[in-house]
Amino acid sequence: MAATSGFAPDRRLRLVSRETLESRKRFEPSEVEPRIVRRWLESGLFSPEPAGTAADNYSIAVPPPNVTGSLHMGHALNGSVQDVLIRYHRMRGLRTKWIFGTDHAGIATQTKVEQALAAEGTSKEELGRERFIERVWEWRAEHGSTIRDQFQRLGASLDYRDERFTLDEDYAAAVMKVFVDLYEKGLIYRDRYLVNWDPGSRSAISDLEVVQEEVQDVLYHVRYDVEGGGEVTVATVRPETILADTAVAVHPGDERYADLVGRTAVIPLVNRPVPVIADEYVKPDFGSGALKITPGHDPNDFDIGRKHGLAEISVIGEDGRMNEAAGEPYAGLPALEARAHVVEALEAEGRIVAREPHHHEVPVSHRSGERIEPLISLQWFMRMDELAAPAIDAVRDGRVRIHPEGQRQVYLDWMDNIRPWCVSRQLWWGHQLPVWYRGEETYVGLEAPEGEGWTRDPDVLDTWFSSALWPFATLGWPRDTPALQAFYPTDVLSTARDILFLWVARMIMMGLEFAGQVPFHDVYVHSVIQAPDGRRMSKSLGTGIDPVDEIERHGADAVRFGLLAMSSSQDVRYSPAKVEQGQQLANKLWNASRFALLGVQEDVDPAPRPETVEDRWILSRVQRTKRMMADCLTEFDFSHAALGLYDFVYGELCDWYLEMVKPRLYDEGADREALSAHLLFVLAETLELAHPVIPFVTEEIWSYLPGAEGLLAGRAVEGLEPAWIDEEAEAQVQRAMDAVRALRGWRDSVGVRPGEAVPARLAAEGYEDTLEQVARLARLDLRQDGGDPVASVAVPGGAVEILAGGAFDPAEADRRLDKRRAEVEREIARGEGKLANEGFVGKAPAEVVEAERAKLERLRRELAEL
């Protein structure tokens, strides 16, 4: 880790610091953040030299955003999650690399550039392939840095100096090698097969890129003649595909049609004789129980067709129009128009028996939004079952752990039923297939084949094919580089749920096959952030919230904190309140630090030097918070990590410790050296603890801390110190806090003026070291004598007796006392009841019964004091 030019421990600088600190009563993210980002980037801290092995180091490969994309809430959340892990482990002293890069994102990027061309009045066809691809690279040069800048604004400590792109030369070479190797292993093959054709992008797409959408259709019941007499009625929502029917199927057990099986039906309009076949797939209770079979345009029919050796006729082409095989007058018409004509013709023949409204789901392209046209096409496929087996084992035996647990089974189920993957895409932007043809010959190899007359396959690979290599191709694979040695396998893969199959599963398969090891040990599937009203966050709905806007409004620390605090094992609604909470936290920490830095004695460096019970208490609480943070991060429980940090800073450090420290700190005459050292030490520990969550404000404060050198982000911090856990101090201070709260509540309710000290006497145990603090924080004027009490306030371990002389409403005081007495009596009755229950005493664990007894005793003492 490179040393950096941080705060030099030159005391003269502190004069400048003091003025700045005194004047800045609020933390100003917009002023601080750019400065801090620059220092981080210039330090080289995020760019470790590769050394050692992955077992010693810590690494994460960022899910590569689309190269022309911009930061959305999902990126911001995932960036925060990964950065917390990265910063935490970097501060544990590990060599830590967060691999950065972008994805060429075939369809998405090509579509964007095509749209830009259309706006210029031209098209990719006019430009030609070569020129078009140049245009995309130009587009990338122009827009490719947006997302990087945005990640930097978030504070993400990615290795920006070592950026990857899935179309870089080295990366592309890795992709080609994988394709060729898989081909040679027989796992990649070319086939004429029914694919999901996306008329929008004019390309085949994989099953995973298809979504189902509900539509209202008409279900037509159409009567077919059977040769030799008789007829059969089938139902369809796509009458135009009748032209491609090559069979009629019934269920083998369906007695209504038993005599039809084996005979020949006649397809209307085209008068094609086709067999009537029996297949288990047919549902006898749907429609008439007879099904038209169209292998050329329906996935189920395709399977049935292959099973029964049926002819495969295509009547719809890749342009979405009826082709020549459809015959006159349909050829050339868009499929939907052809449908109307077919219905009309059937109607004319009196073949439409019924038409009924039919609500169902149809496949739609996730990319273009257009309805999928299943059609038979010559494409490249990848057989997955062989690669899936070891990837299933890796998750089963825990070499890859998936969090939350529920996603594990989802992964296994999908992998168990994995199907071949159509990897070729009819696009220009991407990795062109390393495949050449000459007549009937096919050549697959890293270099173009020798000889004349070869033409290269124009198709490119599915973007996810190259993404699947991300964790190792980014590190130099197939070369055995020091980076690959040092950082593969990576530690954690954090991602959204929707690409668990699309990406994560395929990385595991490819990692095992080509890099010889799982690509990561833990998969964290983070929440999907919905709009505050529960709808999907989307640009088109107008429900999107731009994380960069939020950073500008509230600061990056606030956004990070908010997102982490929101995150959960399920989907969550975006909570502006949580972001504000993060902003308050940053501001609070800033001001608490001002208090400490401006109040301590000059020339004192941070060091643990506890003098009082609260000094020991805060030290102990810091350790507990460290442990909490470590546990939460181990379990990927980011919301509790963030909220726990908030609770510590607000609820313990600021509300109590700093308040308790004030009299000593403001006592100019006293020797405040130990206190100063201790206070600074607690501050330093807090900054270290908080830094992974809110790196900007903590880094900024760090630069003002006496004796602090370099960057906080690069500091290797001590782990928790068990010796500083102090149960006794914690119990005492807890008791004191409870007492102060009780006394303040009493004051408020009986109308004691806020500034007024109340004469009082302690009648309770357990305040040996805290009485002075209790008296000060509750504004009591403590006395030994003073005669009979005029009122009494219950506190843990007894009561505080209020003596004559204070101004308050005695009637209200009595009411309050009565109320409390009744409460205590109720509790006592309950405890007595419980302990009188033989079942409880006999069966409950001894420590539970004991605790109940102790509590009862405490309550009885309290009642006596009242």
Add this chain to the structure above:
RNA sequence: GGGCGCGUAGCUCAGUGGGAGAGCGCUCGCUUCACACGCGAGAGGUCGCUGGUUCGAGCCCAGCCGCGCCCACCA
């Protein structure tokens, strides 16, 4: 159709077997020398419904009601 998950304070959510919590919002009070993006004190909940297990259930089990997401080839 299968799977996962959720129903707790006005809102967003913690809490997985022994005294119902947080943030925001709301009410009251406070120019207390770090912070008014502050401090202090409060009000507010038959923990979806019904049954069961248990000495004891917000938490475990079953059923029901409501909601979300994922997967899936009923024409």
